[in-house]
Amino acid sequence: MDTATHQTQAGTPVPPPRPSAAGQKRAARGATHLGDRIFLGLSRGSGVLLLLIMAAIAVFLTYRASLAIGRDHGNFLTTFEWNTNQDPPVFGIAVLAYGTVVSSVIAMVLAVPVAVAIALFLTHYAPRRLSGPIAYVIDLLAAVPSIVYGLWGALILVPHMNGLFGWLDDHLGWTGIFSWEGGAPRSMLTVGILLAIMILPIVTNVSREVFRQVPRMHEEAALALGATRWEVIRMAVLPFGRSGVISASMLGLGRALGETMAVATVLSPTFDIKASLLDPGGGTFAQNIAGKFSEATEFGRDALIASGLVLFVITLLVNGAARMIIARRKEYSGAAA
């Protein structure tokens, strides 16, 4: 502990406090030592507490989940049912896993290209007088609570989806994915679109930050070769920003995977998997927890905790994958240079 106390930033050798405090009164010296100990204890304690919380989350979720899964009379991973109140209880996460992945993938497919385009718009296309305020507004939009997006989605977006759904059914209905039986458009596609709108500001913001950090000299190199604006972006901006855009997308994906309220307000959930993205039905982990929670018994809550544990693991995997991609990209792109 003492060595840690006397270590300084960046390993710069600095005389340890004790000798230099030699001239001070003995009492002061004692207090100094004590102060350092208390302070280090507090700050290190906070760090340790954080680790303990993480461990506790894993342990307690696993414990409660095991209570529920142990009594599950279906297969927890493959059952298309969520009946925790009947005897014997049967429940499984297949539908939820499918819905969570599908809605998030739709959100990513829609949001990431648009977000990258807006980020480019703000950094390379918009007049300066415009881009500042717009960036500011997008910053604020990223802070709008998801429940507000949910309310807007349910009351404004859903009624406006009828036109799009009819059009998709007419022209792409033969694919099966875009067929529509005419129910209220509270389906996976609507959820995906709402999630896309929701994560758009955050993905845009991070991407914009990344594009702004592209060194001027790389862009000038491309310009001096006689590149058009788009060619400058392709040669200098996008390659440099790739890892940053990936991490921004993963941030957005994390939000989409775990989003509760925006999905709960928009989706009419059913416990089956629909081939069509337009017909209402399906569910996500978070939405299912919010929807089933209020009428769940203690056992039902444990079952929901079990599904939450799966969501937790999925988000951990996504984050880990993002980190790995970024680490590898950095290595080979020399972006740090």
Next chain:
Amino acid sequence: MAKRIDVSGLTAYYGSHKAIEDISMTIEPRSVTAFIGPSGCGKSTFLRTLNRMHEVTPGGRVEGKVLLDSEDLYGAGVDPVAVRREVGMVFQRPNPFPTMSIFDNVAAGLRLNGRYKKSELADIVEKSLRGANLWNEVKDRLHKPGAGLSGGQQQRLCIARAIAVEPKVLLMDEPCSALDPISTLAIEDLIGQLKQRFTIVIVTHNMQQAARVSDRTAFFNLAAVGKPGRLIEIDDTERIFSNPSVQATEDYISGRFG
């Protein structure tokens, strides 16, 4: 196919700030012209007006004429992208594209301008790297990232990239200021060879360098702090360094100020 540059009455601004004022000069083809002068006198700004790079800085704008073999770069309907293909540029800090290999860096400008067969592209890349005296050092690692080279090699890579598209003029903005003396020497040798094929304009802080590499030298200065930079005189390098016609030039060269 080097071309002559005729500048007349050129003034450049950053927003409302006038950076250089009323500059006129002629730059001969197949020669090296050096710009010298104290910091902030606008020589780099002037250089960047010669390929319309000045206007990419926010607020940058230009008045006056720059004729490239009698064609005005700032005339109506002139495409700045086309200008920059004719007038190449090498920057102060070596700036190879960090995500591209050595080969791709050299080929970058070519790929913009059209489709080439693989063998054709390889030929031009080799020729350009040879032209930049870099071929022997990198021929075994053409597909490694350009960022892995030393500073001097990176700068020569940038020169290879610039000459690969066969510009008529090559602008160099203090190309050696970030390099060690040995790399500097290599670049200076290279400039001597390149002037057989290109019109070369080089901005330098180093007067010995100007004396070593250039045929003609232009001296820029500020009338006072905050005033725009001006061209004081341009003449054969030998004259400028032995017997300049303006007192200020002599003061600067003999180290009395600047």
Next chain:
Amino acid sequence: MSHAAIAGTRTERDRSSLHGARLPRWSPYAIALGAAALAVLVGTLAGLHSRIQWGLIAAALFVLGLYGASARVEGLRRAKDRLATSLVWAAFLLAVVPLVSLIWTTLTCGVKVLDVHFLTHSMGVVADTEPGGGIYHAIVGSLQQVGLATLIGAPIGVLTAIYLVEYGRGRLARAVTFFVDVMTGIPSIVAGLFILSLMLILKMQPFGFAGSLALAILMMPVVVRSTEEMLKLVPNELREASLALGVPKWRTILKVVLPTSIGGITTGVVLAVARIAGETAPVMLLVFGNPFINNNPFEGAQASLPLYIYQQYANSAGSGAAYDRAWAASLTLIAFVMLLNLGARGIARWKAPRTGR
């Protein structure tokens, strides 16, 4: 030179010229007009009612038309450049529509019932489907829960950041850094489930402070990250100067490092507060919601603003009065979050460390 000649024949008719053939300046406008006219024509002929469809057709026609014209006259490179420009603009305009709609709807629907009565009354005697009532109980609940969460989360977050930046070496620090990253990605509902699992074990009923705990967990990693950034901005010379004077490390941190970065740290904390203030899911699981005023966060179910919005929407069977209240509460919540954001920016600007770059 030989290859330049080859390239010349392939790409440009007249390479010696700096005047590439270019579309006249007015052509994008002309094409836009033409596209709009054509879209109207197609729209009426095909009997499309939706104005949105007309707009989309016009936009598609414009992008294609400009690309085609440019490709013919100016060549493929410039056409691609123009295409990219159109698409970037289109993406921006496309995204503006929903985001503006969101703000606009919240504003216009929110002001309908938002008045002093609304802010000072609860839903205690008002059925969810009836008009009247307000959000006083929800504001009280939100302020208490978020306040308590901040009291727990902010100090732990700041201290952890101090540990990482000022003391952090070795395996423990690396582990903390890693798990802070992991924690940033925890979905809010999972944090809620964690506290729920504790409550199930302890056989507890919902109460406000349980929500605070979950919110504090969500807040900590955000505070750690932002504080870390700020502490790293403090130049090492300052620390060394102080240490060299014989000032003990803890006093150096308290008297030199923290005051230098206090503006940025506060900004980070305020932004984290703004983020958790809008969290609904954990509150729903742990605090449960309550139409009555409950001033005690340590006992009994409480309301909260985001949860109130959800419940007004979900429990009201399509009642217009409930929707109005939901919008008004949304407006209040957004206003609160925006004020925090603006305040944070104000602090950041006011207390920006003058490192003199």
